[in-house]
Amino acid sequence: MANDELDGKVAIVTGAASGIGLACVQALAASGARVVLADLDVDATARAAETVRGDTLAVWTDVADPGSVDSLVDVAVDRFGGLHAMVNSAAVSGESVPVGDYSTESWRRVLGVNLDGVFYCMRAAIRAMRRGGGGSIISVASVLGRVGSPRAGAYVAAKHGVVGLTRSAAVEHAPDRIRVNAVGPGFVRTPLLDRGLDEERHNELAAQHPIGRPGTPEEVAELVGWLASDASSLVTGAYYAVDGGYLAR
Ligand SMILES: NC(=O)c1ccc[n+]([C@@H]2O[C@H](COP(=O)([O-])OP(=O)(O)OC[C@H]3O[C@@H](n4cnc5c(N)ncnc54)[C@H](O)[C@@H]3O)[C@@H](O)[C@H]2O)c1
Numbered sequence: 675m676a677n678d679e680l681d682g683k684v685a686i687v688t689g690a691a692s693g694i695g696l697a698c699v700q701a702l703a704a705s706g707a708r709v710v711l712a713d714l715d716v717d718a719t720a721r722a723a724e725t726v727r728g729d730t731l732a733v734w735t736d737v738a739d740p741g742s743v744d745s746l747v748d749v750a751v752d753r754f755g756g757l758h759a760m761v762n763s764a765a766v767s768g769e770s771v772p773v774g775d776y777s778t779e780s781w782r783r784v785l786g787v788n789l790d791g792v793f794y795c796m797r798a799a800i801r802a803m804r805r806g807g808g809g810s811i812i813s814v815a816s817v818l819g820r821v822g823s824p825r826a827g828a829y830v831a832a833k834h835g836v837v838g839l840t841r842s843a844a845v846e847h848a849p850d851r852i853r854v855n856a857v858g859p860g861f862v863r864t865p866l867l868d869r870g871l872d873e874e875r876h877n878e879l880a881a882q883h884p885i886g887r888p889g890t891p892e893e894v895a896e897l898v899g900w901l902a903s904d905a906s907s908l909v910t911g912a913y914y915a916v917d918g919g920y921l922a923r
Pocket of ligand 1 (some may be wrong): 688693715738764765816867916
């Protein structure tokens with residue numbers, strides 16, 4: 675991606691304080707975008723904003739709350755004059771138990787953040803982008819948006835939902851010049867993955883990737899940056915695997 679590919683553009687990244695979201699903030703800012711960092715963790719978001727060169731703004735946001743998301747988009751547009759890219763990276767992992775043992779509370783929380791949250795962000799972004807003449811929305815799905823996995827029922831259901839929502843929104847909003855895509859990382863070493871996994875399980879996960887290792891947040895952010903830019907102008911409604919061959923097996 676050229677260094678100035680996103681010059682003058684405005685981007686919001688949710689889940690911006692950590693992992694893949696933070697790497698997306700850095701990639702978009704490095705390409706010239708003004709970036710709004712949205713996250714539940716206010717201190718980590720402020721610290722993250724300080725590490726990024728360029729024009730940034732940190733906004734406390736709960737993506738599971740539609741009012742919080744609407745005001746995030748309003749603040750971004752007020753501050754920077756428009757919205758060109760929305761990256762939905764915020765998510766939680768939920769309980770690690772089979773569906774038969776899954777609690778209603780954890781199910782609601784995972785769906786509330788990982789699917790409802792993406793819908794609220796997509797809806798608010800579409801409204802702002804329609805007013806501005808177009809834009810690009812990228813949601814971070816997962817290989818678990820394409821295949822099942824043990825002890826992750828709510829997460830898997832939510833990620834499959836994100837892929838379906840992406841396709842519908844892409845078809846509906848192509849005439850508005852809004853592109854909507856999803857990226858599907860394999861396993862990536864971030865705090866989300868590290869919580870609750872021992873080294874043995876990490877090695878097992880690495881072995882499931884034909885390239886023999888999990889991905890890095892930066893490798894995912896590279897794809898997100900391209901999808902945010904006009905270089906991907908023909909691409910909409912797509913699910914892009916960025917998974918070291920995980921789904922190719
Ligand atoms: N790490 C992996 O192996 C992996 C693999 C495939 C997909 N993903 C997806 O990538 C995305 C980023 O994951 P990560 O690994 O960087 O996770 P992470 O835990 O490092 O970061 C997630 C961020 O989301 C924020 N967040 C959580 N709930 C929120 C809410 N309600 N509102 C606003 N912010 C909230 C957290 O505070 C955190 O900063 C997620 O969508 C995840 O499902 C991760």
